[in-house]
Amino acid sequence: MMDLRELYQDIILDHGRHPRNFRAIEHPTNFAQGHNPLCGDRVTVYLTLDGDRIADVSFQGRGCAISTAAASLMTEVLKGKTVAEARALFAQFHARATGGEPGPDLPEPLAEEMERLEPLTGVKAYPARVKCATLSWHALEAALKSPGATVKTE
């Protein structure tokens, strides 16, 4: 069995305990809720889009260390990115977290951000936890698609 510290690396424990950008945006241009019916976890992702660029991103909700850290790290890497860059990161992250084909390499600045998300991809050894790591990203995707939406991870 994999050492649990591979799953719960320090950066995850830190972001789980002290999530960054853990706040509501009062007048978001886009927002969406994510819900994992399996464990009752809920997350709301808020976005302020400036044209095609993510000027601000934040989240609120309740969840396990993995889902809280995933949302926290997501907001950190997304700030200032374009919508297309955000989607490229999600695609790459999703593939790595599920043990799928990572696809073509990301361009340099995005590849660096992907490095920051790497600790979360430890969930691929624990299939029941993949949803924890991807819930906030699914909510992001829903927020980008329609300004106020709810997604479930089921």
Added chain:
Amino acid sequence: MRPASLRTVYPGPGGFDPQEIKREFPIFASNPGLVFLDSGASAQKPRSVIDRISNYYSTDYANVHRGVYRLSARSTELFEEAREKMRAFLNAADSREIVFVRGATEGINLVAQSWGATFLKPGHEVLISELEHHSNIVPWQILRDRIGIRLVVAPIDVTAGLDLAAFEALLSPRTRLVAMTHLANATGALVPIETITRLAHRHGAKVLIDGCQAAPRLSVDVQALDCDFYVFSGHKTYGPTGIGVLYGRYELLSEMPPWQGGGEMILNVTFEKSEFQDPPHRFEAGTPDISGAIGLGTAVDFIEELGRDNILEHEEALTGYGVDRLSRIPDLRMVEAGQRRLGILSFDLEGVHPHDLAQVLDQHQVAVRAGHHCAQPLVEKLGLAATTRASLGVYNDESDIDRLAEALGAAREMFLR
């Protein structure tokens, strides 16, 4: 470190020795070191049950109730013998009051769709409680939306036990059915169903008891309880999956229409119409889970051999030990369970999400359940999104609780440093 004074000396009454019992369950030999504390979700199976199913297929298998050949007659006899074992297990008056179903969920759906859809009318009320798990909520919601009954929910009190006064106040001539758990699966709260039944009957309501968690732990006597329906699941009662029991008072069953049509449940079929069998076969359309029923019969034998009073005594002692042991862990709060908690230890470790906790416990080979335990409304009412639940079985002893407590210590260290 161990609170020595609390330790029960095994073997207990009737030679009840969990260590010895554990050897009867092959899962523990296949998974050395496993601390299995999720019997509330599904219990492990003793060797006798596993062997019985295998032997049945090897030596006695044929379809039931149809062949004239001897093998089919033998199979039918074994199947009906299992029904008789269920009758004795619940102390029903007549084995025709035992309907084999897939599990408690199917038993409740059967009552809702057959009895409920026939005898309940718009404005009638089905009274459940906040302690119910989804299987005793959703079938009634479906029925409500179909025929316009009301679903009324009796609240819990401050100790998270059923609020008896509030329950009584909700009873009225409109109440036609009280459907209630015997033992709450999310918290372990034991419900005084004798009182519930007496009060409900006084108001002319029928009573259905969900015995999923009670049947493996308590003696159940449906005649003494005087309930109208009682359901339980085989797989939580040390038997196989896919089988369960609905007990129904015969005069009620005989008035109820079939809920599924097919073979087994008919007397005579033409293209114009069909005549149906009497209960219980009326409610057992199609080839039943024969091996499941026979396997459950063996599980019931296993339980009776251990002695149901012994099992209750064991679970009570271990529950007490568990509450005491876990309550000593800093930041750990037991989820309230009313006046009497049995077999289930639900708790919250402040600052650690149950999913993270269960993950760390799994690393220590301690299997528990994390989540809302299919009782989402109750868990939310208790102010939690999820809890961690350790549920006990006949094979558990204090060393399992100690291992749980040690693993909880490790989890605290990891998340609350």
